[in-house]
Amino acid sequence: SSHFGSSQSLVLLPCLHTSGVSLHSQSSHKFLQMARGFKGSSLSTLLLTFSFLSILLFFYALVTLIRLSPVYRPLECTTHATTVSPFTTDETGQVVKASSVSRSSCANPNPYSMHMSQVGDGVVFIRDSHGRLRPAGRSMVPLVTLPAHSEGSERSLESYFEFPKDAGLLESSVVQVVIELRIHAHSEIYFLGKLVAAGEMQSMFCGFEFRPLESNKAGHMACAPSAQELVVPTADANAPRTEVLRMNAAHYDSVAHRRNASMGSIMAMSATLSLIFLTCGLASGDRHKRGILTGLGPGGHDAAVAAIAKSREAQETKASLAKVPDRDSGKKEEVDDAEKSEQRSTEGATFSV
DSSP states (O other): OHHHHHHHHHHHHHHHHSTTTTHHHHTHHHHHHHHHHHHHHHHHHHHHHHHHHHHHHHHHHHHHHTTTOOSSOOOEEEOOOOOOOEEETTTTEEEEEEEEEEEEEEEEESSSSSEHHHHOOOEEEOOOSSEEEEEEEEEOOOOOOTTEEEEEEEEEEEEEEEEOOOOOOOSOSSSSEEEEEEEEEEEEEEETTTEEEEEEEEEEEEEEEGGGGGGGGOBBBBSSSSTTOOOOOOTTTTOOOOEEEOHHHHHHHHHHHHHHHHHHHHOOOOOOOHHHHHHHHHHHHHHHHEEEEEESSSHHHHHHHHHHHHHHHHHHHHHHHHHOOOOHOOOOHHHHHHHHHHHHHHHHHHOOO
8 A cells, every 4th residue: 555655646746746736636546546445445344254254153163162061961761661582492402592672762862963882792691590690692782863852762772692491491480681781872073173072882781581481571671880780670560761871070071171172262263363354354444444535545645745735835936036026127227217317417408508
């Protein structure tokens, strides 16, 4: 802008020295100045737009931070009755096989979807009459997705187990099945490329009871953090059990810190950029307004004012010189008067004679 003002002053100087048209020559360049001034106006508008977008990003990150507080809420799954398939034997007839399906209705109170899956293979045990756990098979939990703020999403636990025919379980009135498994509940949330993830892996022991002599009638499944804490409900109990998938305190603090760091950095960056863009936009707009009001650039205004003052001083000097009488012309008039007086005296003397 300073280069533009200086070049404009050089263009205006020849016009400013002409009498009576100095101010009119200034207005003749105003259209060019305003046309070029639109460049400054566009820059100011662009900077103010970036400032507005940055402050929108700030509030969007703030709303997201509030929405993700707390960062994780426990999942709750309520069990339904377990079903056990009829017994079958292998080709030799010495091994008895069976399968079971335990279904649960899960609720996700979080504002984001959660994925539940099993980590590795679950181990199925059969508890004998002495309370000992004997490996008997494997279990599987299919991947299930719980939508945000959902209730009633179904999750199933499928178990496959077998035992020797001579183990005496077919003649038992009650058989307890215990399953050791690890459940991973996780969600991947991305905000402007930054990962804000919440998840929890939990090891648990789940068990149910069924009665071979009553067409494999089975009851509800119950879960506990360890086999010692597990209390298996009887097959006659018709009370649903609720299992809660919580997050341990250390993991919760880690996830919350990662969320706060990601959201905080975005909020700080957007607030800083908004302030910078706002300051630059307002400063650019002020320079543009001054140029439009004067019709000149910032540097050309001062030069033009000085040129106008110099032109006026030259005009005043010329006018004052025109009013002062010429000394040579005064002397010439005195000589002429003296000559005329002498001539009249001579003519008078001649007439007397």
